[in-house]
Amino acid sequence: MAAALSGAALHVLAQTADRVEQDTRRPPEPVRRDSVRISQPTFAENAPAGAATVTFTLGDVQISGNRTLGTDDLKPLWAGRVGQTMTLAEAFGIAAAISARYREAGYILSQAIVPAQDISTTGPATLRIQVLEGYVDRVSFSGFQSPGLAEHLAPVTAERPLRLATLERALLLVNELAGINAQANLKAGAAPGSSELVIVATQAARAFSVLLHNRSTPAQGRVRLEASAELRGVTGDFDRHALRLVSSGDKRLNLLAYNGEAPLGTQGLKMLWSASVSRSEPDSPLPNIDTESTNIQAGLSYPVLRSRRSNLAVRGALNGYNNQTAEGDISRDRIRALRIGLTADHADDLDGISLLDLEASVGIDGLGASPADDPRLNGARPDFKRLTLYAARLQSLGGDWSMLLALTAQHANDRMPAAEQLGLGGEVFLRGFDPSEAIGERGYAGKVELRFNARLGSFSTTWYAFGDAGRVRRLQVGAPAVSTSLASFGGGLRFNGPSGIKGYLEVAKPQKKDVASEGNRDARVFVGLGADF
Structure with a gap:
């Protein structure tokens, strides 16, 4: 027809x-x-006053706390400086480079610090650097609150150290829930390396x-x-x-x-x-x-x-x-x-x-x-x-x-x-x-x-x-x-x-x-x- x-x-x-x-x-x-929109925390990684005038010979770097990125993976960041004279400010620069490597790998809350220590200035010195693999230990809510929101964000508190991919996925999925609009802010927590995730939500x-x-x-x-x-x-x-x-x-x-x-x-x-x-x-x-x-x-x-x-x-x-x-x-x-x-x-x-x-x-x-x-x-x-x-x-x-x-x-x-x-x-x-x-x-x-x-x-x-x-x-x-x-x-x-x-x-x-x-x-x-x- x-x-x-x-x-x-x-x-x-x-x-x-x-x-x-x-x-x-x-x-x-x-x-x-x-x-x-993720408001990321900023970390104080600046060298102390006068650090640029303190010099020493780098003999070795001892790094601790780095469970996720191995020392062999991080060693190229300082290997070329071993045996050379450097300033204390440059030592803090090594820590900053380690922090940057963690964030490049997606660990946005992780940082490396130079803890208080005695560094010999008369011979090869060992520099100690501590990595704080950051995590979220608490999620708080402002505005709309529901047990279901906390359950959707459970992967964020479960993962240590926290990856940006995990945080993004959780927040995107929360915003796909019916009628939900949620924004996230991160602020420093009470424990070293910890952060609090603050969710401002409406439905x-x-x-x-x-x-x-x-x-x-x-x-x-x-x-x-x-x-x-x-x-x-x-x-x-x-x-x-x-x-x-x-x-x-x-x-x-x-x-x-x-x-x-x-x-x-x-x-x-x-x-x-x-x-x-x-x-x-x-x-x-x-x-x-x-x-x-x-x-x-x-x-x-x-x-x-x-x-x-x-x-x-x-x-x-x-x-x-x-x-x-x-x-x-x-x-x-x-x-x-x-x-x-x-x-x-x-x-x-x-x-x-x-x-x-x-x-x-x-x-x-x-x-x-x-x-x-x-x-x-x-x-x-x-x-x-x-x-x-x-x-x-x-x-x-x-x-x-x-x-x-x-x-x-x-x-x-x-x-x-x-x-x-x-x-x-x-x-x-x-x-x-x-x-x-x-x-x-x-x-x-x-x-x-x-x-x-x-x-x-x-x-x-x-x-x-x-x-x-x-x-x-x-x-x-x-x-x-x-x-x-x-x-x-x-x-x-x-x-x-x-x-x-x-x-x-x-x-x-x-x-x-x-x-x-x-x-x-x-x-x-x-x-x-x-x-x-």
Whole structure:
């Protein structure tokens, strides 16, 4: 049936209820590094007054307390000075070099000191240096307090000496707990080498968002409402529950989705679950085009690596959804799929952040899935195999300028249900076109966006210019595959203001093909206005 339809009809089919979640899904983002600021203690390593005038011949260095870095590893720091005359100030310099070596190895609280001693000035002298391998012996809290926070920070007090990597991971994971914002300060403890970690934490128990925009089609309503409500700490300290509504304001498009998460243990493992129902009744002359969809998913995610420099998280989920025409039972997909993926990001010395997201999805038999020979699948395979990729780089250009480069791609060998296909058009890629203007089993798209941040009174603004292009290939039943190429360019403004006000204004010019719902390639204006509170 699909091979005989016009481009406009295919576009209406692409706007079925099962595409709504795909079209409104945000792309992966890097872990927030600005959520963690560590105020490191400073150590008094300065030589005493007059040290530069006291000289002696270095015969040997006796070092103690260095359980982590062996003496053989540290010896090159002073071996070249043995047998030479040096000042007492230079002796303190050896201790400072040992402290620096510890911190280069990640032990930010460790230091070497020159204890009080008698140093012979008449012959080769032995210099004694003591290493204090630093640790945190106490964690105190200000603001929001919970036994769960202390449990998440237990690795910090357990590790001796403390590594920066352990402290960063613990603080980043704490800041990923539902609604938590925590800052850390370190101050000297009572015992030699000890420090106290002071956590200033807050928890936002709820969050709401609403956005009204016109990034839609006449068939599904020119104006679209997106609203969400999120509650944290409902059944425990750090669980999260969110409701999301996407609606045309009438029967043409409605989606209600719920998703939740809860930590399992204190090392970042999370249980994730979601469910949604949606119904689409496009204003179209095509018969039997009304569709409805239900979707449920449960999975786990785990942060393999968490630091301010690099991050890696893996995830797995079991997903099941049912999509069908509302009347006539002409089309029906009952899909059960296993999905595994990873997200990695890295902040480099070029003042940029790179991100990579990979996901593999496999359709599985059983659990109520449609049989492969079900004619209502319209040729789609329920046991599909799909690989998707998203890559991006946000590069600072100096001052208030930056550039975003992003790429998405998908590969599959067999015809798949519409919900599994790559869709081009909408807010993320091919912004000059409607959501899922073109879909296909295989495809790719890329974009570049030049940004300039400016403060206008009480509003923070981002001015931008963009260009994007992509191509999808859609397999047909009993007909050759159809390839569609799209491109667009434009510019706009995003803003945030007092009381959580947010919005955007964008002008986009489609290229390479007409917009199906408009029948032309005229420039389009998209406007959104809402608030976070």
